[in-house]
Amino acid sequence: MSEVIALTDIRRVFTMGDQQFEALKGVSYSISAGEFVAIMGASGSGKSTCMNILGCLDRPTSGQYLLDGLDVGAMNTNQLADIRNKKLGFVFQGFNLLARTPAVENVELPLVYAGLHSRERREKALAAMQQVGLAGKENNHPSQLSGGQQQRVAIARALVNNPAVILADEPTGNLDSSTTAEIMSLFTTLNKQGITIIMVTHEHDVAAYAGRQITFRDGNIIGDTK
Amino acid sequence: MDFLQTVKIALRALRTNKMRSFLTMLGIIIGIASVIAMMAVGSGASYVISQQIASIGSNIILVIPGSTTSGGLRTGSGGAQTLTSDDVKAIMAECPSVDLASGTVRSSGQVVYGNMNWSTVIMGGTPELFEIREWGIANGRGITQQDVDGAVKVCLLGQTVADNLFGSADPVGNIVRIKKIPFTVIGVLERKGQSPQGTDQDDTLFVPLRTAQRNLVRSQHTNNVGALIVKAKSKELLTKAEEEINSLLNQRHRITGGKEPDFSTRNLSEILAVAEQSSKAMSLLLGAVASISLIVGGIGIMNIMLVSVTERTREIGIRMAIGAKKNDILLQFMTEAVLLTMLGGLIGIALGAGGAMVVSRMLEWPTLISFQSISIAFVFSGAVGIFFGFYPARKAAGLNPIDALRYE
Ligand SMILES: Nc1ncnc2c1ncn2[C@@H]1O[C@H](COP(=O)(O)OP(=O)(O)O)[C@@H](O)[C@H]1O
């Protein structure tokens, strides 16, 4: 299978005043298309830092990151925005939906920045909402949806652009256990449809839904079930 | 991202904080409204002035006795009487750029008809006077050369005089007494309105020049005239005509070397220039008031936009994470600012126009709302949005997506 993500010796050093902190200390791994990977580790071990780099929201201090064969390190901010828009889908712990905006318009948002016309946007957004089991909730505002439903909207938004990878940082962190199970089975279904998913979690039962677990500790990988 | 979508997003953002958006716009609304209202009243005023100037007649040169003083002109009435009917004839004959000339004398006094009496300005003039001043007869006939030559005791009434002595009745053919001398009314002049100095030009009675010289003004020589009114052949020849008159009269009055002339000339373009200057000063003042109020309004916009950027840091982070470029964010906040100011501008234009209309109704003062002033106001309000929206928008666009997403 082709590699969607290839990280080679990724380091990330944060500088605060005269203090330096190395959050990632030379991380290397690759992920193939169609995988469902859980990234595990204690709080502060560097999971989110690594996800931000994968998501092209942050740049590594050193090391190489190939996304779908493209060297992300060589790109400028506008190109990175394009990559985020076309190749990546984000699911956050706090859902991060736009308040006072109907669910369907939240889902459409990536397509707005992709420059699609409104009819095409609406079509794709409705299909994505169907896919996550939210048909009929199109016009609800986030405040009129449960936590699980809000996370489904976020997943639909991540799906709508047909990305190469969906990146989810603690997607069930704010959800109760039954809703967690719903969201995880949705992820499993999507993965079975061929979508690559990388998910950060520190809960073992959540990580168990994934086919592969990578474990971080203090900025290093200490385990990979591949 | 298409522009329509940007506008839609901006409108939604403004709608979610309706009261705040309105209060933010208020500065612009008040600024633009006052500018529009003042411009309307101001151009109404300059319209009135230009009408009044036009009412004097076109291409006109006045020749008045006495020399110029630094403060302006001497009126010559009661002053030295240095101009004569012969000067008028000479000007007509010898100044090629002159079309028409008329001597005038001016007096004032009681005019009596039956038991009505009216105190007014009495002018003596020749038929040319009415041609020069482009002043037609509303009723009856005008003064003829025969009336002048024969010093016939006839008179023409201005509308105000006619109204006050005769009411709605026809004055023509009736006898009025001017300074106790009976005159036959031969006609009534058309309405002229106010002069640039604000006097009622229709509050005047005209008699043939020689009649006035003989019967109504006291002077040593009945040939004297109070002032000359001259019409140049064209606007271009106005200055030339003035030069010709000056040199002719200098010669006739034997003004040589350092001797101060005993007359002076004024042409209409000078009056126009003064009026133009005052209207320029007026628009400069309006412009200053406008820019101050717009700057104040603009600062309000900037302030609120900065607050809005801070409040919506997370939203900005979300948008960036899913693919918004710096320019998309910049454009979004700029659009919001410009929509705020343009909307404020539109409301201000409507309010200002309404206010001007109320003023013109209540004070019976003409107001002129030009398309130009409306479009300038509109463009200006947009420009204020661009100017004061840029800094907050750039701040938004410069946010780091990770920090923005983490912002609580
Ligand atoms: N912007 C930053 N500046 C300084 N230190 C940071 C920054 N982001 C993360 N860190 C540090 O890097 C380490 C890893 O953080 P993170 O990747 O968020 O951990 P987690 O595995 O809990 O997601 C932490 O010690 C954190 O304090």
Ligand SMILES: [Mg+2]
């Ligand atoms: Mg984390």
